[in-house]
Amino acid sequence: xxxxxxxxxxxxxxxxxxxxxxxxxxxxxxxxxxxxxxxxxxxxxxxxxxxxxxxxxxxxxxxxxxxxxxxxxxxxxxxxxxxxxxxxxxxxxxxxxxxxxxxxxxxxxxxxxxxxxxxxxxxxxxxxxxxxxxxxxxxxxxxxxxxxxxxxxxxxxxxxxxxxxxxxxxxxxxxxxxxxxxxxxxxxxxxxxxxxxxxxxxxxxxxxxxxxxxxxxxxxxxxxxxxxxxxxxxxxxxxxxxxxxxxxxxxxxxxxxxxxxxxxxxxxxxxxxxxxxxxxxxxxxxxxxxxxxxxxxxxxxxxxxxxxxxxxxxxxxxxxxxxxxxxxxxxxxxxxxxxxxxxxxxxxxxxxxxxxxxxxxxxxxxxxxxxxxxxxxxxxxxxxxxxxxxxxxxxxxxxxxxxxxxxxxxxxxxxxxxxxxx
Amino acid sequence: xxxxxxxxxxxxxxxxxxxxxxxxxxxxxxxxxxxxxxxxxxxxxxxxxxxxxxxxxxxxxxxxxxxxxxxxxxxxxxxxxxxxxxxxxxxxxxxxxxxxxxxxxxxxxxxxxxxxxxxxxxxxxxxxxxxxxxxxxxxxxxxxxxxxxxxxxxxxxxxxxxxxxxxxxxxxxxxxxxxxxxxxxxxxxxxxxxxxxxxxxxxxxxxxxxxxxxxxxxxxxxxxxxxxxxxxxxxxxxxxxxxxxxxxxxxxxxxxxxxxxxxxxxxxxxxxxxxxxxxxxxxxxxxxxxxxxxxxxxxxxxxxxxxxxxxxxxxxxxxx
Numbered sequence: 054x055x056x057x058x059x060x061x062x063x064x065x066x067x068x069x070x071x072x073x074x075x076x077x078x079x080x081x082x083x084x085x086x087x088x089x090x091x092x093x094x095x096x097x098x099x100x101x102x103x104x105x106x107x108x109x110x111x112x113x114x115x116x117x118x119x120x121x122x123x124x125x126x127x128x129x130x131x132x133x134x135x136x137x138x139x140x141x142x143x144x145x146x147x148x149x150x151x152x153x154x155x156x157x158x159x160x161x162x163x164x165x166x167x168x169x170x171x172x173x174x175x176x177x178x179x180x181x182x183x184x185x186x187x188x189x190x191x192x193x194x195x196x197x198x199x200x201x202x203x204x205x206x207x208x209x210x211x212x213x214x215x216x217x218x219x220x221x222x223x224x225x226x227x228x229x230x231x232x233x234x235x236x237x238x239x240x241x242x243x244x245x246x247x248x249x250x251x252x253x254x255x256x257x258x259x260x261x262x263x264x265x266x267x268x269x270x271x272x273x274x275x276x277x278x279x280x281x282x283x284x285x286x287x288x289x290x291x292x293x294x295x296x297x298x299x300x301x302x303x304x305x306x307x308x309x310x311x312x313x314x315x316x317x318x319x320x321x322x323x324x325x326x327x328x329x330x331x332x333x334x335x336x337x338x339x340x341x342x343x344x345x346x347x348x349x350x351x352x353x354x355x356x357x358x359x360x361x362x363x364x365x366x367x368x369x370x371x372x373x374x375x376x377x378x379x380x381x382x383x384x385x386x387x388x389x390x391x392x393x394x395x396x397x398x399x400x401x402x403x404x405x406x407x408x409x410x411x412x413x414x415x416x417x418x419x420x421x422x423x424x425x426x427x428x429x430x431x432x433x434x435x436x437x438x439x440x441x442x443x444x445x446x447x448x449x450x451x452x453x454x455x456x457x458x459x460x461x462x463x464x465x466x467x468x469x470x471x472x473x474x475x
Numbered sequence: 476x477x478x479x480x481x482x483x484x485x486x487x488x489x490x491x492x493x494x495x496x497x498x499x500x501x502x503x504x505x506x507x508x509x510x511x512x513x514x515x516x517x518x519x520x521x522x523x524x525x526x527x528x529x530x531x532x533x534x535x536x537x538x539x540x541x542x543x544x545x546x547x548x549x550x551x552x553x554x555x556x557x558x559x560x561x562x563x564x565x566x567x568x569x570x571x572x573x574x575x576x577x578x579x580x581x582x583x584x585x586x587x588x589x590x591x592x593x594x595x596x597x598x599x600x601x602x603x604x605x606x607x608x609x610x611x612x613x614x615x616x617x618x619x620x621x622x623x624x625x626x627x628x629x630x631x632x633x634x635x636x637x638x639x640x641x642x643x644x645x646x647x648x649x650x651x652x653x654x655x656x657x658x659x660x661x662x663x664x665x666x667x668x669x670x671x672x673x674x675x676x677x678x679x680x681x682x683x684x685x686x687x688x689x690x691x692x693x694x695x696x697x698x699x700x701x702x703x704x705x706x707x708x709x710x711x712x713x714x715x716x717x718x719x720x721x722x723x724x725x726x727x728x729x730x731x732x733x734x735x736x737x738x739x740x741x742x743x744x745x746x747x748x749x750x751x752x753x754x755x756x757x758x759x760x761x762x763x764x765x766x767x768x769x770x771x772x773x774x775x776x777x778x779x780x781x782x783x784x785x786x787x788x789x790x791x792x793x794x795x
Contacts, residue, residue, distance in 0.1 A: 293786065293787045296787050298787070368486070370484075374485060374487045381481055395486070409590055409729045422785050423735075455488060455489050465483040465484075
């Protein structure tokens with residue numbers, strides 16, 4: 054067992070026990086043209102066009118890009134600029150529902166070899182559903198010999214259970230997706246990495262894979278950040294994805310469990326990525342739930358669906374409580390990478406005091422960095438020291454800030470330090 | 476709809492705060508405080524009270540005069556006061572205890588910027604200043620439960636200490652039984668005699684994850700090893716003098732010891748070597764305070780050589 058330094062968090066997986074509910078089609082969706090890492094798409098529809106669910110509404114010539122599809126049927130009522138969570142702007146297509154929920158003529162893609170598989174993957178609009186949004190057809194276009202596919206089912210952030218519900222509700226999709234990827238990329242072995250706080254799915258998948266020697270289930274301790282890519286690769290294989298490397302350099306690729314499940318769904322139905330499972334949680338949420346919602350749905354509607362009074366919400370986070378980003382308004386659309394929204398009733402910013410050099414941040418950092426020294430070097434704007442301390446390796450997991458007794462915002466400082474030395 | 480709060484991730488925080496850590500340290504010191512009162516009477520309690528109160532008052536006025544945010548609530552001044560008191564013989568005058576607190580909090584801690592900024596351990600430095608300034612007072616070791624020999628009550632010495640029966644510390648005489656050393660029934664500073672109470676507190680700190688075993692293990696291990704090699708009595712050398720108090724409560728001070736485990740081991744071993752050398756060859760009977768102070772000064776350099784190697788980092792070409 055390979056293990057990096059980590060911290061222990063409360064799991065808070067209150068939504069684990071309930072099946073995901075289907076959100077009725079919203080009246081209106083707003084679909085951003087950039088929901089993945091890479092070049093944003095250009096809209097291929099114009100105002101006034103009638104579109105069907107699953108119809109392509111945005112595409113790009115660039116290789117590092119995936120198309121965008123309409124998630125409901127209706128009329129394009131607007132194409133406007135939209136500011137993404139990272140501050141960049143892209144176009145977004147607003148569709149008003151016709152209430153008919155008509156799906157475009159989707160037929161399963163014809164897949165015969167690797168090239169047609171990758172083409173189908175691109176056409177599906179697939180990007181990493183764990184949160185990063187990396188285009189899947191790029192990841193699967195292996196340039197080097199790769200021996201292991203790691204399925205990331207760690208779901209190490211508190212609250213989120215959307216991957217877990219995928220495994221409970223549709224385990225066949227997960228296995229089907231793994232088989233497809235293995236078949237068309239030629240990867241010989243797969244490890245499904247699941248944290249021990251999900252004993253039921255570990256048992257299920259052990260049974261399901263008992264006769265499949267090339268697919269193995271690996272139990273991982275429920276620690277944070279177990280699901281971070283470099284940490285996961287090390288935990289599963291003992292291989293170190295070095296500075297500036299990607300997992301493929303260590304003959305491994307990592308895919309989120311919901312992503313492979315989607316690939317299987319797409320290859321069976323031909324319906325592209327237009328909806329997903331989302332955990333809605335938090336102290337302001339009346340009935341925490343997993344919701345199957347169309348991409349482009351406003352977060353406000355998810356909250357209303359859970360019976361939440363929108364006026365109770367003081368803080369709204371997209372993603373997990375450790376790495377998620379705050380939303381400025383509940384009128385923010387669900388995107389392909391949305392795995393959870395956390396709406397909290399109250400929030401008091403903890404008071405920051407002096408660093409007492411207790412070393413908790415140093416003992417928490419999976420990347421073996423020295424957050425307190427990075428902070429000091431950043432305050433002095435000492436870029437050579439920041440480079441020497443490898444501030445660039447920080448993956449913003451937030452463990453250092455979490456454990457700090459002086460409540461210093463170390464993870465935030467690390468991000469600023471990374472920008473400074475970029 | 477409300478205006479939403481926007482803040483950087485993470486959106487969760489652990490419960491731990493500086494004040495909580497300090498209150499755990501105070502809890503860990505309580506067995507030693509109880510032992511101090513059991514063996515050295517009401518005057519020991521009074522000394523602890525004087526040191527703690529004067530430390531907190533000094534911190535309060537320092538922060539006010541310097542126009543900085545108030546920090547007495549983080550309890551670090553109280554911890555400094557208690558540790559300083561435990562480092563004093565029961566016979567020292569109260570004004571001297573107060574002076575010690577002033578040196579610790581004002582000169583060693585606040586003049587360098589307050590908690591987290593001082594380079595030397597406040598209590599250790601204050602003890603050393605008192606030691607070299609008032610050597611007579613500071614090496615006058617009372618006999619435990621002296622009031623029994625006098626036939627008075629333990630409150631007898633609250634105002635005048637001239638009559639307290641004193642004797643040599645077992646570090647010098649070397650004649651105390653191991654049981655007495657373990658329980659604390661020997662001469663010495665009020666808080667350093669009971670190895671049992673200090674060990675209990677030290678284990679509590681480790682269980683509560685306030686400290687890691689690195690410093691105490693390296694410190695005690697080094698002293699034990701060197702004593703063994705030199706043919707000394709290992710349990711005697713570990714349990715006499717201020718070694719346990721130093722190893723568990725003073726050398727482990729966050730601010731003045733290295734942050735990485737590797738660094739802590741170097742630090743603890745250095746403390747052990749210096750303590751052993753002073754005890755064996757120096758003109759002072761005890762070397763714990765000096766060893767910790769000397770290693771405090773080396774801490775920035777130890778930090779430098781004991782940095783963690785980042786995960787998967789490439790060796791770097793020297794930048795010109």
